[in-house]
Amino acid sequence: MTWLTEFPQIDNGMLRDLKRAIDDGFRNFSRSYGDAIEAVFDPLRHFLSWSENLLTDTPWPIVLLVVGLLAWGASRSFRIVFACVGTLCLIGAFGMWEDTMKTISMILTSTLMAIALGIPIGVLMSRSDRVQSFVSPILDVMQTMPPFVYLIPVVMLLGIGKVPGLIAVVIYALPPMIRLTNLGIRQVDGEVLEAADAFGSSRWQRLVKAELPLAMPTIMAGINQTIMMALAMVVIASMIGVEGLGLPVLRAISNQYFTLGLFNGLAIVGIAILFDRVSQAFGHRLQKHRGGHNV
């Protein structure tokens, strides 16, 4: 009666062979093409190092000044500027300046990559229902697959380091960018697009002069979510060699340093809130034309 209590499974030997075949195949693939693929990502590595060095080498008062100016430019609100500068001062005072700069550099780079990839894919997806029904399940997998699982092939291909870490972060943070771009464009008022067409807009003109600007609130929400998800990946990414605030947290877990973990965790929360408020304020300011009545 074992066939009732134990689920009939594929023969153990076969299963082992199957797994081995896939693993060997992938290992061979990464042996023969790993270097080539790494070379493809070389510019990315340079960019990452450059932005990290820029943030860590620049004297801290200048960094604070630039952050303050950026926050002002995005939000036009003194409260937000003070909150940003204050948070960074506090983090610096507790000895986490260098790690914070590394993390910020990472987040900025991965967000830029997610935008550069996500908006075009989102636009393509909004153009055709076929593309949408093809891309949607892939996004579902990307969002629900535990990050540890796709760390494995990334590490096998590219080893440990900044670039594989960045790729893992981007894979994790990309789906909301794509989804919300698609949604935003699909929601644009049909009569406005008809007007754009009626005056003879080319497809490109219609996209940049009507669709993207009208979808901008939704796209901004996507950028905001992408930043938050990238920050959520900081600790996991540090497992494969990304420096920054995640690394001390990892050390704190393995050595049971509660306070170290807490401080670095709070610093991550701090910059998350900072990014969130600044990007939201920027989004609102972009939408100032919605202020009047009749909307």
Place this chain on the structure above:
Amino acid sequence: MSDPIGIQIRNLYKIFGPRGGEFVSAVQGGMSKQELNDKHRHVLGLRDINLDIPAGRIQVIMGLSGSGKSTLIRHINRLIDPTAGEIMIEGQDVVRMPPAALRSFRRHKTAMVFQKFGLLPHRTVLNNVGYGLEVQGMDAAARNEIAMRWIERVGLRGFETKYPSQLSGGMQQRVGLARALTNDAPILLMDEAYSALDPLIRYDMQTVLLDLQSEVRKTIVFITHDLDEALRIGDRIALLRDGSIIQQGTGQDIVLRPADDYVSNFVQHVDRGKVVQVGSIMEPMSASNTNGHAIPEHTTLSEALRQMLSSRLQVIDVNDMANRPVGQLSLERAIAVSAGAA
């Protein structure tokens, strides 16, 4: 700006729905809008439209809500693809234009005013009005100058830096009008372009259109629900019902000889005295003595009545453009027509 262009619409059908093409022959065979909807879940938009819009004239399209006016006007610049039929403009069938030709046709030959305005909410009034020229690639300084002229002409000077959401409905509609006029296209498509305007501004905008028409003749397709407006500006009027044209002709044709009850209902409240010209109701010359009193044939009926009463005439001569007598009008007939009895 080039010469006026006529529009010929031939056997145009539009059936909304995924398999519209399959039902054209059924509709040609007489299937009604109701039946098509009940049996096949497809909506009959237009049925066998044939309309010749002369170059440089204003063609008004009227009809109850849902009769297919917006659907028809959207076919002229192919915002909607027809299920069958052709639309000939300058010897070309708009329906068969490849994308690049269609884009160029829309940029240079047509401009459109939308029923729901269709303004770009993230652009200022000035940048909305200049949109057509921007798409054509004109530089900012040149297009802003032209756009400003039209913004002034529609009475929105001082609002050029505002966003559409900061304007009232009537002001937004005038932005849409200025945007279309800025393009200076030979064909102007106006879908209830004046419906959101108050009566005074509406009269002003009608005058703007008529002035424009006396300077540069455009071919204008004008949708309205307002018969007085139709009669004031329209050279020709077409009436739609359930996607079919049930009557077309001049305003007088429609007022004097309505094709059926639907049309008579449409025209019953119109002031005939202001619409009807004596040329279209005069009788043949007879021996009755008019003492040499004569009026031109395009005199309105109420003006003719006024003159006959003040001169105590029972009958008056009607002269053509060259001042030759071509007919006569009796007081009796004049009163009968203006009372709606003839």
